[in-house]
Amino acid sequence: MEKVETANGPQAPSEFFSTSLARRTHASDVDVDGSNVAYWTYEPVTVTPLTRTILVIHGFRGDHHGLLRVADQLPEMRIIMPDLPAFGSSEPFVADEHSVERYGKFITGFMGALGLGPRTVLLGHSFGSIVASHFAAAHPGAIYPLILINPIAAPALEGPKGIMTKLAVLYYQASAKLPRRVGLAVLRNRAIVRVMSITMAKTKDKALRRFIHGQHDAYFSAFSDRKSLLESFKASVSGNVAEVAEQLTLPVLLVAGEKDEIATLPNQHKLMERLPDAKLEVIPGVGHLIHYETPEPAAAAIRTFLEEHPA
Numbered sequence: 353m354e355k356v357e358t359a360n361g362p363q364a365p366s367e368f369f370s371t372s373l374a375r376r377t378h379a380s381d382v383d384v385d386g387s388n389v390a391y392w393t394y395e396p397v398t399v400t401p402l403t404r405t406i407l408v409i410h411g412f413r414g415d416h417h418g419l420l421r422v423a424d425q426l427p428e429m430r431i432i433m434p435d436l437p438a439f440g441s442s443e444p445f446v447a448d449e450h451s452v453e454r455y456g457k458f459i460t461g462f463m464g465a466l467g468l469g470p471r472t473v474l475l476g477h478s479f480g481s482i483v484a485s486h487f488a489a490a491h492p493g494a495i496y497p498l499i500l501i502n503p504i505a506a507p508a509l510e511g512p513k514g515i516m517t518k519l520a521v522l523y524y525q526a527s528a529k530l531p532r533r534v535g536l537a538v539l540r541n542r543a544i545v546r547v548m549s550i551t552m553a554k555t556k557d558k559a560l561r562r563f564i565h566g567q568h569d570a571y572f573s574a575f576s577d578r579k580s581l582l583e584s585f586k587a588s589v590s591g592n593v594a595e596v597a598e599q600l601t602l603p604v605l606l607v608a609g610e611k612d613e614i615a616t617l618p619n620q621h622k623l624m625e626r627l628p629d630a631k632l633e634v635i636p637g638v639g640h641l642i643h644y645e646t647p648e649p650a651a652a653a654i655r656t657f658l659e660e661h662p663a
Contacts, residue, residue, distance in 0.1 A: 367559070368421065368560075368563050369420065369421070369424055370424050370427075372397055372427065373394070373420070373423075373424050376394045376395050376396075376397060376427070377392060377393070377394055378392065378393045378394075378395065379391075379392050380392070380393065381441075382462070382465045382466065383465070384437075384458060384461040384462050384465055385445070385446065385457075385458070385461050386446040387437050387442065387443040387444065387445055387446055388442065388443045389434050389435070389437060389442045389443070389458075389462065390416075390434065390435045390440060390441035390442050391416070391432060391433060391434035391435070391462075392416050392432070392433050392434075393430070393431070393432050393433075394423045394429075394430070394431040394432075394433070395430055396427065396428050396429055396430050397427040397428065398427070398428060399428075400428050402428060402655075402658065402659060402662070403428055403429060403430060404429055404430070404471070404472075404473050404658055404663060405429075405430045405431075405432065405468065405471070405472050405473065406426070406429055406430070406431045406432070406472075406473040406474075406475050406499075406654075407432050407433075407459075407462075407463065407468060407472050407473065407474050407475065407495070408423070408431060408432065408433040408475045408476075408477075408480075409434075409436065409455075409459070409474070409475065409476040409477070409480035409481075409483050409484050410433070410435075410436060410439075410477055410479075410480050411477045411478030411479045411480050411502075412478060412479035412584060412585065412588040413439070413572050413573075413575060413581075414439065414440075414477075414478075414571065414572070415435040415436075415439050415440025415441070415571050415574055416433035416434065416435050416440060417440075417567060417570075417571050418477070418567070418571070418643055418644070419433055419475075419477060419643050421643060421644060421647035422501075422643050422647045422650055422651055422654075424647065425647045425648055425650070425651030425652075426651050426654065426655065428655075432466065432468070434462060436455065436458070436480075436483075437450070437455075437458055437576075437580075438450055438575060438576040438577070438580035438581070438584060439574060439575055439576065439584075440571070440574050441574075442576075443576065444576045444577065444580040445458075445580070449583050450580045450583035450584045450587060451583065451587050452482055452483055452486050452587045452590075452591045453486070455483040455487075455587070456483060456486050456487040456490060456491075459474075459483070459484075459487045460487075460491065460494075463494070470493055470494055470495065470496060471496060471663040472495050472496075473495065473496070473497060473498075473499065473658065474487070474488060474495040474497075474498050474499070475498075475499040475500075475501065475654075476498075476499075476500055476501070476503075477500075477501040477502055477642075477643055478501070478502050478503075478504060478588075478614070478615070478640065479504065479584075479587070479588040481500040481501065481502065481503035481504055481593055481615075482504050482587075482588065482591045482592060482593060484498060484500065485498065485500060485503070485593040485596055485600060485604075486591065486595070486596055488596075488600055488602065489596035489599035489600055490596075492599075492601065492602070495602075496602055496603075496661070496663065497602050497603040497604065497605065497657070497658075497661045498600065498602055498603070498604045498605070499604075499605045499607070499654055499657065500593060500604065500605065500606050500607070501607045501642055501643060501650060502607070502608065502609060502612060502614070502615050502640050502641075502642055502643075503593045503606055503608070503615055503620065503623065504588075504591070504592045504593055504614075504615050505592060505593055505594055505606075505615055505616075505619040505620050505622065505623035506592055506594055506615075506616075506619040506622070506623075507592055508588070508589040508590075508592070508614075517589050520585070520589070521585070521586070521589065523538075524539075524581065524582045524585045524586075525582065526538075527539045527578060527582075528578045528579065528581075528582045532578070535578055536578065539573065539575075539578065539581065540573040542569060545568055545569060545572050545573065546565060546568070546569070548568070548572070549564060549565045549568040549569075549572075550565070551613075552614075552639055552640045552641050553565075553639075553641055553644075553645070554609075554611050554637060554638055554639040554641070554645065555637075555638070555645045560644075560645065563644070564641060564644050564645070567644065593623060594619075594622070594623050594626060597623060597626035597627050598626060598627075598628070600627055600628065600629075600630075601628050601629065602629065603629045603630070603631070603657075603660075603661045604627050604629065604630045604631070605630075605631050605633065605653065605654065605657040606620055606623065606624060606627075606630060606631070606632045606633065607633045607635065607642060607650050607653055607654070608620040608632060608633070608634050608635070609634075609635055609638040609639045609640060609641075609642050609646075610634055610635065610636045610637060610638065610639075611637065611638060611639040612638075612639045612640045613639060613640065614639075614640045615640065617634065620632060620634070631657060633649075633653040633657075635649050635650065635653075
């Protein structure tokens with residue numbers, strides 16, 4: 353099978369990435385509040401009147417690689433994807449806790465460093481949806497509009513999945529207290545990562561499942577240290593988009609998976625009802641991995657939404 357170098361990581365099968373992605377890609381880094389932050393810019397193949405700059409905030413334990421397939425499906429857009437501090441190739445915050453509020457402050461600093469203005473589109477996936485929504489609520493007029501993929505619409509510690517979330521909290525707390533080598537081995541255990549990956553993947557396509565598992569094997573354990581990982585995990589399960597729903601007066605697109613067991617569909621409908629100006633796009637047959645499994649319909653929903661809400 354032909355291989356395509358994505359210019360920002362290992363080579364990937366061409367069936368999952370276009371050959372033009374590498375030519376669009378520029379890797380950079382910038383200092384934000386004393387931390388070196390790695391980020392990738394995907395320039396538009398062709399600039400059109402609809403070309404926008406989209407700032408992407410990835411999910412917990414991920415990095416910029418996770419949203420690559422969505423970026424690849426939006427060749428007319430300029431997409432900027434940083435590795436959040438403490439993940440991927442970015443350093444953790446110098447002295448602050450890795451909280452939702454602090455990641456929001458990071459967005460302010462990052463946008464300022466790159467000169468990104470209020471016409472910037474903000475997109476958040478999973479944990480990134482919490483960070484992006486809280487930032488947008490706290491900084492009205494800073495971005496326009498807001499796009500949330502697999503948004504965390506309800507408290508993770510409540511409801512049917514609350515017990516599993518509490519067990520996960522214990523897992524991260526115990527890993528942080530164990531001797532460093534043992535704790536890291538537990539967190540980066542390939543069997544545990546694979547179980548997480550198998551649980552989230554809904555596709556029946558064997559090649560795509562192998563690709564997803566390979567992505568999680570390669571990037572799910574690229575975190576800086578146990579302390580920042582525990583802080584980020586606590587932030588991911590203690591916050592949600594609904595907390596700031598009424599404050600989000602700008603247009604908001606929710607892209608939800610029909611079979612999402614983390615950000616369930618009933619909670620997406622409840623969230624949409626609370627948002628002043630929202631649109632819900634439900635993608636059938638997929639769960640919490642829209643960015644891996646169904647990038648084409650996700651990109652189509654984003655494109656239509658941006659056509660409806662020009663800068």
